[in-house]
Amino acid sequence: MPPGPLALIDGGAELTFKDGALSGIAEGVPWAARAGHLVAEVDGTVLLIPADAVTIAPDRNMAGEPRDTVTFKTATPSATGSLDLTATLPVARTLGALMRAAQMAGAMEGAVTLAVQHAGDREQFGRPIAKFQAIQQMLARAAARAAQARSAAETAFLALDRAGGDLTDAEWDVAAAKVVAGEAAEIVYDAAHQTHGAIGFTYEHELHFTTRRLWAWRGEFGAETYWAGEIGRRVLARGADNLWPDLTARQKG
Numbered sequence: 001m002p003p004g005p006l007a008l009i010d011g012g013a014e015l016t017f018k019d020g021a022l023s024g025i026a027e028g029v030p031w032a033a034r035a036g037h038l039v040a041e042v043d044g045t046v047l048l049i050p051a052d053a054v055t056i057a058p059d060r061n062m063a064g065e066p067r068d069t070v071t072f073k074t075a076t077p078s079a080t081g082s083l084d085l086t087a088t089l090p091v092a093r094t095l096g097a098l099m100r101a102a103q104m105a106g107a108m109e110g111a112v113t114l115a116v117q118h119a120g121d122r123e124q125f126g127r128p129i130a131k132f133q134a135i136q137q138m139l140a141r142a143a144a145r146a147a148q149a150r151s152a153a154e155t156a157f158l159a160l161d162r163a164g165g166d167l168t169d170a171e172w173d174v175a176a177a178k179v180v181a182g183e184a185a186e187i188v189y190d191a192a193h194q195t196h197g198a199i200g201f202t203y204e205h206e207l208h209f210t211t212r213r214l215w216a217w218r219g220e221f222g223a224e225t226y227w228a229g230e231i232g233r234r235v236l237a238r239g240a241d242n243l244w245p246d247l248t249a250r251q252k253g
Helices: 091-119 133-163 172-199 208-218 224-238 240-252
Strands: 007-008 015-019 020-030 037-042 043-048 055-057 065-075 079-082
Touching: 007 020, 015 037, 015 043, 020 037, 043 091, 091 133, 091 172, 091 208, 091 240, 133 172, 172 224
Parallel strands: 007 037
Antiparallel strands: 015 020, 020 065, 037 043, 043 079, 055 065
């Protein structure tokens, strides 16, 4: 392992590895400009590329986190290796999606906690706004979706533990976790900001540290539309007769 930080490239990037050289463009690479080496996966081959062998354009996502664009022009890796794993999707994208699903679940819990606290402190018409049924219903819905996202992420981690060297089965659970997190993020975001009102949109308030990351992480390592498509393709490949047995088997496992 080389010294210094590494930057992981999403497995969904359009990269080509041919004749010992890597070409293509990878967008939204976390902390690429600060890394000494970059790690990419192309068709099951893991590549370690020195940062000085590529062109890096610094950028940031909606949350202000570094997400750089990396251009490879026949870059030569300093080391290569093969993954001792069985998978139908890029491993880096699958594992990255699971990490983001877990982070989003935590961010949603944080946003709901802030909203509940603010609703208890903020008074209107002589009583805390938490006493109003409309606010209660909105926050209850947000809390339920945040809990659902956490449960889906935990289930995916358990599936990954059971999978061992074959990630094929765990990909279903990871896809479900990212879809659930992406759909829940919009509901939690809306509820948290509606509860806070104008103060929630100010930079000085801490709410944006969770909600802006929800929007940024939602699209990283595949948005819910990408992963919903993967679930659909897998259901079609397995056939209608296997859908219910597959779902119930996962619940028992």
